[in-house]
Amino acid sequence: MKILIAEDSKLSRSVLSSILEKYDYTVIEAENGEEAIEKYIEFDPDIVLMDLMMPVMNGYTATKEIKRISGDKFIPVIVITSIVETSSLTESVECGADDYLNKPYNAEAIHAKIVALSRIKKLHDSLREHERRLEALNEEAEADLLVAEHIYDFVLDKGHDVLSSVRKYMRPVTNFNGDILFSAHTPSGGLNIMLGDFTGHGLTAAIGAIPASDIFHQMTVKGFSIGDIAVELNKRLKKILPLNMFCAASLIEIDQERTTMSAWNGSMPDIIVTDSNGNLINRIASSHTALGIVSDDKFDRKIDISSLKGDELIYMCSDGLLDARNKDSEKFGMDNYLGLFERNKSSHVNLNNIVDELFSFAEDGEINDDISIIEVNLDKNVDTWHADNKDLIERKRITTGWSASISFDAGSLRETNPVPLLLDMVNGINVIHGHKERLYTVMSEFFTNSLDHGLLRLESSLKSSPEGFMEYFSQREKRLSELTDASIMISIEQKKIDDEWVIVIDVKDTGSGFDVKKSSATLEDNSGLSGRGVELVKRICRSVEYNEKGNEVRAIYSFAKK
Amino acid sequence: MSISITKDSANDEVCITIQGRFDFSMNSDFRKILSDPDCLGDKYTIDMGAVEDLDSSALGMLLLLREKAGGDNANINITRCRPDIIEMLKMANFQTMFNIA
Numbered sequence: 001m002k003i004l005i006a007e008d009s010k011l012s013r014s015v016l017s018s019i020l021e022k023y024d025y026t027v028i029e030a031e032n033g034e035e036a037i038e039k040y041i042e043f044d045p046d047i048v049l050m051d052l053m054m055p056v057m058n059g060y061t062a063t064k065e066i067k068r069i070s071g072d073k074f075i076p077v078i079v080i081t082s083i084v085e086t087s088s089l090t091e092s093v094e095c096g097a098d099d100y101l102n103k104p105y106n107a108e109a110i111h112a113k114i115v116a117l118s119r120i121k122k123l124h125d126s127l128r129e130h131e132r133r134l135e136a137l138n139e140e141a142e143a144d145l146l147v148a149e150h151i152y153d154f155v156l157d158k159g160h161d162v163l164s165s166v167r168k169y170m171r172p173v174t175n176f177n178g179d180i181l182f183s184a185h186t187p188s189g190g191l192n193i194m195l196g197d198f199t200g201h202g203l204t205a206a207i208g209a210i211p212a213s214d215i216f217h218q219m220t221v222k223g224f225s226i227g228d229i230a231v232e233l234n235k236r237l238k239k240i241l242p243l244n245m246f247c248a249a250s251l252i253e254i255d256q257e258r259t260t261m262s263a264w265n266g267s268m269p270d271i272i273v274t275d276s277n278g279n280l281i282n283r284i285a286s287s288h289t290a291l292g293i294v295s296d297d298k299f300d301r302k303i304d305i306s307s308l309k310g311d312e313l314i315y316m317c318s319d320g321l322l323d324a325r326n327k328d329s330e331k332f333g334m335d336n337y338l339g340l341f342e343r344n345k346s347s348h349v350n351l352n353n354i355v356d357e358l359f360s361f362a363e364d365g366e367i368n369d370d371i372s373i374i375e376v377n378l379d380k381n382v383d384t385w386h387a388d389n390k391d392l393i394e395r396k397r398i399t400t401g402w403s404a405s406i407s408f409d410a411g412s413l414r415e416t417n418p419v420p421l422l423l424d425m426v427n428g429i430n431v432i433h434g435h436k437e438r439l440y441t442v443m444s445e446f447f448t449n450s451l452d453h454g455l456l457r458l459e460s461s462l463k464s465s466p467e468g469f470m471e472y473f474s475q476r477e478k479r480l481s482e483l484t485d486a487s488i489m490i491s492i493e494q495k496k497i498d499d500e501w502v503i504v505i506d507v508k509d510t511g512s513g514f515d516v517k518k519s520s521a522t523l524e525d526n527s528g529l530s531g532r533g534v535e536l537v538k539r540i541c542r543s544v545e546y547n548e549k550g551n552e553v554r555a556i557y558s559f560a561k562k
Numbered sequence: 563m564s565i566s567i568t569k570d571s572a573n574d575e576v577c578i579t580i581q582g583r584f585d586f587s588m589n590s591d592f593r594k595i596l597s598d599p600d601c602l603g604d605k606y607t608i609d610m611g612a613v614e615d616l617d618s619s620a621l622g623m624l625l626l627l628r629e630k631a632g633g634d635n636a637n638i639n640i641t642r643c644r645p646d647i648i649e650m651l652k653m654a655n656f657q658t659m660f661n662i663a
Contacts, residue, residue: 199618243629244622248654267654289655293625298634319653323617334649369617 001118002026004045006036006062007080008054012103016049019107025114033057033065040066040075046121047114048077050097052088060095067096074124076117148206165383166193167351171320171371178205179318179372180247182213184220186434188560189256189387192220192229195374196249196291197268197318204245208292211236212247225434226251227301230264230291234299237292246292250316256385258310258378259539262303262437266290269317269334272341276311276379278349280341303437307536314376315354320369327364336361351375398501398559402429403493410483413451418490419444426492426503438540439503439557445537446507446553447488452476454511454551455486486510502542503557513550565591567601576603578627581612584620592623596630606631611642621654628659639663 003025007013017027028043030036034057040048048066052059063077079092082103089100099113166183180196194216198205212233219229230251237247248267254260263271266288273282284304294300317337324332340357341349354373377383404425408418423440452458456479462468491506538544542558565588566579578595580588595601606627628636639661643651651662 197618199622244619244626246618246622246625248618269653286653286655289658294659319618 001047001114002028002043002045003114004028004030004036004039004043004048006030006033006048006054006059007051008032009051012051015105016110019105019110022107023111023114033059033062036062037065037069041069046075047117048075049080049101050077051080052092060091063092063097064095072128074121074128076121078113078117144203148203152206152209163191163383165191165377165385167375167377169351169355169371169373171367173320173368173370179320179370180205180209180212181372181374182216184217185385185388186220186253186256187223187388189385191254191376191385192216192226192251193253193316193374193376194226194229194249194251195268195316195318195372196247197320197370197372198247199245204241208237208241208245208247211240212291219433223434225303225437226253226262226264227303227437228433230266230288231296231299231301234291234294235296238295241292246290248286248290248319252314252316252376254308254314254376254378256387258308258380258385260305260438260536261308261314262305264288264301264303269319269322269337272315272338273306273308274313274315274341274349275309276313278313278341280338281312282306283338305437305441305536305540307539308378310378310380312378313350314374314378315351316374316376317354318370318372320367320371321354321358321373323369324358324362324367324371325365326361329365332358332361398494401493401495401501403491403495405489405491407487407489409487410485413455413483413486413488414480417447419447422490422492429494435557435559442505442537442540442555442557443490443507445534446505446555447490449514449534449553450488450507450509450511450551451480453514454509455483455488456480457511497556500558500560502559505555505557506552508552511551513547565595567595569601569603574604575607576601576605577607577609579609579612582614584610584613584616584623586617586619589619589623593626596626602630604637606636606638608638608640609642610640610644610647613643613647616647616650621651621656624656624660637661 003020005013005016005020005027007016007029008031013029017029020027028039028045030039032054036048036050037057039045048063050059050063054062059079063079066075066077076098077096078099078101079089079097080101080103081088092100099117101110101113163183163185168181170179170181172179178198178200180198181194182196183191183193185191194212196212198208215232215236216229219232230249233247233249241247249264250266250268250271251264252271253262261273263284265271265284265286267286267290269286271284272280273284275281284306287302287304288300322331322333322337326332336357340354351373358371406418406422408416412418419440422443423436426439427436453460456476458472458476458479462472462475487510489506489508491504493504493506494501495504496502534544537555540557541555544553544555546553564581568577568579569575570577608624608627624640628638631638640651640656641663643662648662651657651660656662
């Protein structure tokens with residue numbers, strides 16, 4: 001350890017030097033304050049012993065100067081005084097001195113002081129080193145974040161089509177958002193929208209957003225359904241994200257005619273549909289695990305398809321909205337959110353109202369999650385959607401007709417649900433993407449009607465209450481087990497009608513027929529527990545016709561209609 | 563805010579009690595539990611009776627525990643949840659991966 005002694009008396013200096021050298025310290029000597037500063041700069045000592053009264057420059061000034069030069073580096077300065085004089089001590093401490101020594105010198109006392117001060121110096125140095133390292137890490141992290149932010153913005157910009165149907169409010173908590181919004185037109189002129197919410201705000205979102213954007217846009221452009229897209233997103237995110245990271249997401253798909261909405265909600269708040277007057281008409285609650293959690297074989301792609309009139313408004317939000325808290329620490333919550341759509345019956349609820357409500361609620365409260373709210377306005381006056389010619393080209397790839405006819409007797413009806421099998425068959429032959437869910441809806445609707453109403457004679461009106469719903473299923477089970485001498489025939493044919501390739505679906509049962517008009521409630525009162533019914537199928541297909549008796553139905557499904 | 567853990571060695575059953583806001587602030591404590599071999603068992607109970615709120619990082623921690631406890635074969639009961647906490651777990655479809663009561 002190097003010790004600098006500033007002392008004008010030669011005798012005093014040599015006494016001090018010999019004491020210090022006894023303890024193996026390296027000693028540097030200066031005769032006055034000015035020389036002390038020069039030697040300090042030259043030799044970089046660890047501790048300074050400073051006499052106060054010296055010619056040329058006194059100890060106060062020299063101490064002040066050495067402390068200035070050393071900056072945030074800790075150099076203990078011990079002042080040497082001949083008498084305990086409180087005023088000089090106070091002044092020297094004000095100049096930056098750390099301790100004092102009284103003359104005459106006592107070897108033990110000097111050594112003890114040096115040891116104690118060098119201990120403090122060590123502590124100070126290691127603290128400073130930590131601070132420096134932390135600062136460097138901080139800078140590095142900030143630089144990384146900037147890169148991530150740039151990538152993220154680039155991805156989102158690229159992904160964001162300018163669609164006047166879609167309005168958004170996105171409020172990130174940190175400088176970049178963990179929420180993502182993608183929207184793009186399908187080849188047939190429909191619209192796909194995805195709102196996603198990644199765990200965390202930073203890197204996870206940036207890592208996940210890039211492949212998510214690519215998958216969403218590429219598959220949408222190729223005409224895949226949101227079910228297909230959800231499967232692929234899940235597979236990819238599962239692969240790249242750590243186990244505890246995932247992406248809650250809502251995906252919706254509106255066909256070009258705006259007659260149906262397909263929705264997949266994985267761990268997001270309810271998707272809300274209102275009529276053009278702002279009345280809530282449908283909610284699609286989460287029924288799936290978020291993307292990136294379950295393995296591919298366990299992933300549930302089931303889509304909820306519902307009918308539209310074509311002038312509705314659709315709202316999607318991330319859970320940051322529901323989690324916003326007021327000053328009493330209460331959450332905004334689903335009830336407040338739904339309340340907006342019920343309360344505002346007279347005045348038209350819109351995105352701005354929702355944001356206003358949020359801020360008046362959370363005033364003086366806390367918002368600590370990203371918030372995104374999306375409004376999709378289906379009014380055709382707001383935006384027109386066109387098919388591009390890729391869809392036409394894709395449809396021209398169908399060049400072959402085929403047909404299949406299968407019949408199921410009572411025994412096999414008890415054993416299996418043939419709809420998924422039929423769907424796989426159709427998909428195996430056809431190569432057009434994006435029709436799986438729609439064909440499934442058509443086939444399963446007809447099949448259920450034939451079985452439940454045609455053969456088992458169940459009343460769908462039963463399903464209007466939760467108790468009736470249970471009753472419906474227990475009766476269904478009982479009658480199905482007793483069913484004999486009955487069958488359902490399903491024929492599927494792909495053929496050309498009016499120069500266009502279509503799929504003709506015929507379903508016929510041996511029952512006494514059912515009253516289609518009674519069963520197919522109108523769209524308006526179709527949002528209850530009962531199935532969405534024939535009315536929905538009519539919107540999906542080019543035509544749906546029942547025979548007089550009600551035990552035979554033919555639907556023509558056009559690939560162009562989606 | 564805290565996590566405590568008790569283990570019934572006879573039945574190889576681990577009980578994790580979580581209190582307060584179950585969020586990112588518990589991440590390091592939770593990970594410590596997961597990496598401690600003494601905290602592993604055959605069956606897990608997570609007592610969430612005193613959980614006031616949870617966020618997506620809490621869901622992430624539950625997923626980590628599930629993986630540690632055997633993935634699809636894990637036997638994890640989440641008990642005593644308040645109704646709003648159950649709502650949140652159901653929104654995430656966690657009833658398909660955990661026994662929630």
